[in-house]
Amino acid sequence: MKKFTFIFTIIILGLVTMAQTPQGINYQAVARNVDGGPIINQDISVKISILAQSASGDVVYSEAHSVTTNNMGLFRLEIGNPGLVLTGTFEDIPWGVADYFIKLELDENSGTNYQLMGVSQLLSVPYSLNSGSLTLTDENGNAHNVSVDTSGNLFATIIWKCGLPITDNRDGQTYKPYK
Template sequence: MLLFASNAFGQAPEKFTYQAVVRDANNALLNTQQIGVQVSILQGSATGTPVYVETHAPTTNVNGLVSLEVGEGAVVSGTFNTIDWADGPYFIKTETDPNGGSNYSISGTSQLVTVPYAFYANTANVANVADSISPNATIIADSVSPNAILNELDPVFDTSVAGGITTNDTMNWNAHTDSTDIAQMGYVAGLKTYEVGDFAQGGVVFWVDETKQHGLVCMKENLASNSTSWYAGTYGTTRAVGDGIYGGESNTNLIIAAQISIGDNGSDYAASLCSDAEITENGITYGDWYLPSKEELYLIGANYATIDVTAIANGGTAIAYSPYWTSMEVSTTNAIYVVITPTGTSDATVNKAATFNVRAIRAF
């Protein structure tokens, strides 16, 4: 059995949500089946001391997805509300019995990288501002005008580089910071950022750039399942050979333009399915989908477990363990396909008439 998981913290400090897609030894989803799960919070390392242990007996949904509220299970040991989240790192260990009992045949451990603020707030140290005031300190002003400028009298500050900053400097900086400057600065607090696994921009985020403001999403489900060919019925050269991130977009445009001149029998093919697709999520319609390059499908393969959880949680389907078309041509008659499995991602070439899966992607 394979267990792929993601954890999402809520704002209440008494629990957090843990989701997983459950598969058996043959990689088949365990649908609508009760399973047994033991959850342990480990302190210090992946083999550290369990400070809290609880059990659950959830039932997977029709897509093999199970959701647990960690902190609300049957307690085996420890007290969840007394965990000192500031004294980490902490790891979550899950042990699963696919038959619903306590004969746990598979386990996995991952670090809780982000401890929710509400958890930490429960155990944060209390600091009294007055503790840092010397008993001999003298407060020289009990009121300050809204427009007052206070001179810096700290001798350390005066001897530093910052000591040369004047009020005119700060006014000039404020006056000359515009949208161009902000773009050059890169990350600016408050701008929307994304992580792999987010459900956004019409699909599931599977890659982000260094700013975390732009990246790639894939659809939450296949456009075609082992039913669509690469070409439009007539062999020919399309020059769609671009690889890498964003490579699939130019390939898709080349394929469609070439197939019109080579010969189009009017049936759907992989690139046309993607180009014609329109997906509406949260009231926004996205119509700029394309057939991914080989590298873009490899990026999906590297994050497929996370993609599965998010896609299924939002009404989609898991990545199939069977061939997906890329947008990359090899010759007049052959193109590249990619296979994604739990043991790795691979690619090969095949005749364009073969019928494979299609999952479209888009850039944002």
């Protein structure tokens, strides 16, 4: 009975601790006025845009936030958990297929008269958001997108042994191992 209780407890703990990958990027910056001084203890509006390919690329996602700076002008927000989505859907950004840039615009009067503060390339950390999908290439060079189930259903997990083909249960198609 003790063995059963122990195993049951381990299984339940495993199910409880499984979670989906958070869809968001923590962001913090110091808000500065046109003279370069920090904007201290003030409500401001921030517009964040994700651009594809280059610093002047197409906007694939944008959102607006109302935040309050602290006594050093610092503000924090989570990109992807917005107050107001302006363009696109954060979860639909194909992180693994292009270079992405973040564009920051700010209105120190908490309105919508945004001033460009800068554009920076996103590097490795946001690309972990790509871990929810996988693209495999077959022997003919055709790309196949494979979605990773992050629903937390431990018992529905596919066990894929390295080097063996995998069959997609949805359509019965078998994929050879990636080499």
